[in-house]
Amino acid sequence: MVHTLGRLLANPNLGLKLRTGRADVAVHWAHVSDLVDPTPYLDRGSLLLTTGLSLGRTSRRWPEYVDRLARAGVPGVGFGVGLRHAQIPEPLISAAVQRGLSVVEVPKPTPFSSVVRMVADGLMAEERAEQSASMERYRGLVRAALIPPPHRSIVTRLAGLLDAWVLLLSREGNLLAGAPDHARRYAERVRLEVSRTRSWHAAAFDHGDARVILLSVGQGSRPAGVLAIGRTLPLGVHERGVVDVAVDLLSLGVAQAAELLDSERRERTTVLSMLLSDRVAAATDAADALGIPLPEPPVRIAVLTTDAARRDDLLELLENTGGLQIVSALVACESRGRVAVVLPAVEGETGVMHTIISRMRGSAGVISEPVDLGGLAKVWPKIVALADTLPSSATGRLLSTKDVADVGLLSYVSKAEADGWAFATLAPLESEDARRIDLLTTVRTYLAHNGNTEAASAALEIHRRTLAYRLNRAETLLGRRFSDPALRAELWMAFTARDR
Incomplete structure (x- = not known):
């Protein structure tokens, strides 16, 4: 709680x-002075109490006097x-209006000492309340x-107490805990900053x-981890004390937490x-013994891929996603280092996986029936x-x-490679002699009509014998027969690649 001018005004015994x-300006202390320039003796936030003995009722020095107070951080003036002076001089009030200072009238029966005592008592009460809350x-x-x-x-409790996001990372950069849920999106930036900072025992940076x-969390020259706290407002004195307690408590167990995380991962890998390897009974017994919950069947298994440098980030994101934890995924x-997820085949769970992959740049995945x-x-x-063979077009999905089949074979080949292969395959049909009788269009139309000569000749508006002649000529140039299904498939893929 902050002591304000309004709390002084609300005290009927003072009569201010x-x-x-x-009235809502903060008052950190009250100081009495009738000097022409009291600012050397004032702290910022101090309420100045004065009778104006040094200045006249219409003195031209009032604006200069108020200007000095404003620059010194004085929130207001209590004028006795x-x-x-029988009343507060108008030049003082006018100057205060211009500089945004509050001016309070202190009646003659009210000693300045009563105002100072009221401020001191309020500040002491606030301090006691803050200490109790701390x-x-x-x-x-x-x-x-x-x-x-x-x-x-x-970490969860600290984030709530400070109204901040909090991350706890091991010395190796593994995310051990984060709160609230959105805090994990800052983990990569914190890792980057830690790697840049030679000594992060008490470092800071701006992010948004x-x-x-x-x-640093832990003792010695090589701390066991790092605690990152992010929020808009600076930490107060008592809040810094709360952080110190949290760091001391975390120092007792962060090394064990990192070891526990590694152990948990090894145990889950063993069960998987x-x-x-089709040892379901053994996996179930091991999971029960290790306290690892398994999802209720029927289940799906997903394999997720990402850059090697980001695999741990993907693993951490999956491990800490509440939607997956609820269903015991x-x-x-x-x-071999692939990230796998076994999850129940219930409505909405594939949506959770889609969200995770879309959040992790460069990731993709395949999920079973x-x-x-x-x-x-x-x-x-x-x-x-x-x-292991997903094309680049699958990134983020x-x-x-069925989806993999719908992506199409050509998605697995770069455009340059596909274009080069299509050019080489169709080149015999694009020679000068072939162009004279338009063999390229003839063959494409023939393939488009599934080898039906009547339909193809009708579409080309030529006689069937003319079509037969052209196809025979094409076979000669290609060195292969259209009765070969592989030829028909390759030619159609070449036409498709050219269209792409």
Whole structure:
């Protein structure tokens, strides 16, 4: 709570009256002075109490006097009437209006000491209230440290107490905890800043509207992790105390948290490996023993791909997505480093996966049709083969096997490669002799009508014998017969590539 001029005005024992300005300005102290220039003795935020003994009722020095006070950060003036001045001089009020200072009339019966005491008592009460609130925050952090996993509970509680986003990263840069949910989007920027900063034991940087503070977690020259706190407003004195307590609590367990995360990932990889090798009973027993929940069948399995440098980011995002946690999705890296997710075949879950892939730049994925747990070993090789050969056009998408087929074969070939192959394949039909009888159009029309000569000759508006002559000529130039289905398929793909 901030002590304001309005709280002084609301005290009937003081009898103060606001003559100009605002009542909601903050007052950090009150100082008595009748000097012409009291500013050397004033702190910013101090209410100046004066009787105006040094200046006359119509003195031209009032504007200069008010200007000095404004530059010194004085929020207002308490003017005592009845001694030197029967009322507040108008030049003072006019100058205060121009500079945005508040002016309060202090009646003669009210000693300045009463105003100062009121400010001091209010500030002391605020300090006691803030200390009490801080102690409750400290106790809240200690209680959070008792809720497993403690590092996540502490980070969540700290974010709520500070109304800020908070990230906890291991020394290696792995995300150990983040709150609220949107905080994870800042992890990459924090990693970048940590790598740039030689000493991040107490560093800071600006990110958008937020000021981000980096604090080391752990003891010694090589801390176990880094705590990042981002918010628009600077931290107050008591809030910094809350942060210090959080850092001390996190220092006790952040190294263990990083080790726990690695252990959990290895355990999930083990369970996934059992499922993919068709050892469902063993996988179920291992999951029960390790406390790893498995999704209810029928299930789908998805393979996600991304740049090698961003694989850990993708894994962390999947591990910390609430929608996947609720349905007990199994998130793990299989033996060759691919990121896999086994999730229940329920409505909405593929939407969660789509959202994750769209958020992770350069990612793509393939997801299977619903199967029981025993069917994962059969669909896995097919899904992996598709995921390992996804074309660039699939980036940002989660594809089913049908979607992959719809993408088309040419999507797996670069345009330059497809154009070169199409040119070489169709070149015999584009020689000078071939162009004279338009063999290119003839062959394309023939293929478009599935080899039906009557339909093709009608479409070309030529006699069937003329069509037969042209096709025979084309076969001679190509060195192959149209009865060969491979030739027909290759020619049609070449025409399609040219159209693309």
